Amino acid sequence: MRKFNGRPIEESVVHDGSLLVAGVGGLGCQWASRAHEKCSEHADLLLVDADERSFENARHAHCLPLGEASIEGCAALPQLAEAQYRRSTAIMQTILEPVELLVLLTALGGGVGSGAAPALAEQARRKGALVLTISALPFEDQPVRNEISLEAIGKLEEASDVCVHLSLDRLAWQARARGVDWKEEPSYIEELVQGLILTLGQVGLINLDLMDLRNVVRINGSATMIVAEGDPNDPDALFLSALAAPLASLEVAGATGCLLQLEGGKHMTVAQMQQVSEAFTRGLHADAQVILGARHSDGLDGRMRVIAVVSGL
Numbered sequence: 001m002r003k004f005n006g007r008p009i010e011e012s013v014v015h016d017g018s019l020l021v022a023g024v025g026g027l028g029c030q031w032a033s034r035a036h037e038k039c040s041e042h043a044d045l046l047l048v049d050a051d052e053r054s055f056e057n058a059r060h061a062h063c064l065p066l067g068e069a070s071i072e073g074c075a076a077l078p079q080l081a082e083a084q085y086r087r088s089t090a091i092m093q094t095i096l097e098p099v100e101l102l103v104l105l106t107a108l109g110g111g112v113g114s115g116a117a118p119a120l121a122e123q124a125r126r127k128g129a130l131v132l133t134i135s136a137l138p139f140e141d142q143p144v145r146n147e148i149s150l151e152a153i154g155k156l157e158e159a160s161d162v163c164v165h166l167s168l169d170r171l172a173w174q175a176r177a178r179g180v181d182w183k184e185e186p187s188y189i190e191e192l193v194q195g196l197i198l199t200l201g202q203v204g205l206i207n208l209d210l211m212d213l214r215n216v217v218r219i220n221g222s223a224t225m226i227v228a229e230g231d232p233n234d235p236d237a238l239f240l241s242a243l244a245a246p247l248a249s250l251e252v253a254g255a256t257g258c259l260l261q262l263e264g265g266k267h268m269t270v271a272q273m274q275q276v277s278e279a280f281t282r283g284l285h286a287d288a289q290v291i292l293g294a295r296h297s298d299g300l301d302g303r304m305r306v307i308a309v310v311s312g313l
Helices: 025-037 071-076 078-086 089-096 111-126 143-159 168-178 187-201 210-217 235-243 270-281
Strands: 019-024 044-049 062-065 101-107 130-137 162-167 224-230 257-264 289-296 304-311
Touching: 019 025, 019 111, 019 187, 025 044, 025 101, 025 111, 025 187, 044 111, 062 089, 078 089, 078 111, 078 143, 089 111, 101 111, 101 187, 111 130, 111 143, 130 143, 130 168, 130 187, 130 210, 143 162, 162 168, 162 224, 168 187, 187 224, 187 257, 187 289, 187 304, 210 257, 210 289, 210 304, 224 235, 235 270, 235 304, 257 270, 270 289, 270 304
Parallel strands: 019 044, 019 101, 044 062, 101 130, 130 162, 257 289
Antiparallel strands: 224 304, 257 304
């Protein structure tokens, strides 16, 4: 791992730096590390936390500890976490210099996520990077954390090009239904991050690039991101699966922009692509701008994964 703030630096595998997956706070670091494993050939990884246990298994990552003596303070106070992050602005300037796309994962309601995540998003966007943020909102029965998250939500949305909010209640409920731990296996997050990075980092049948993504997210209005995987011969079920995402709110009807990436096995047909794209764009505005991409994936034989960035809501 690469550690900063005066800590030793261990050599790691580093790419050109244009695509960066970042986790801020304990949960954000955990999710980012897992998601990055599925796209590590195409993106770098950045972990930011006050608790260095978040960096223990991160062999190939930039790791930014937010101070040794202030771990408990950062965990409780967003202002302290933000101050600790801003002390490392020069270091982060170097990391963010080549970044064109930042996919930021965090959980709001604690000190580090609520304080450092908006500061990171702001700095990356100011340097010209496209910032896509996935933030988790506290459980409904955590009033203190919910109160802390309120101010952070506004800052994070303002500093991000797209900011989607996960409902931990929905995420945990869906994980229980699958018989897994919601912290350890947040499939929606992993599939979305993997899809976004591979969409831009790999050559496909119909290629998408950062300019396509920028054109969609710059359309006036709010934006969201959805992902689904299923039977390509049942496009309506695939679309309904996407709408079941564990987001705090999800409404795509009437959207005026959509970037749609279809991934399927080697037997994916043009007819399947057309039917699935129609299912996902049926409810959009009649004059919506739709940009379509497609690629083969060896691990999806007989199945299709759809990643959609929907804007102009």
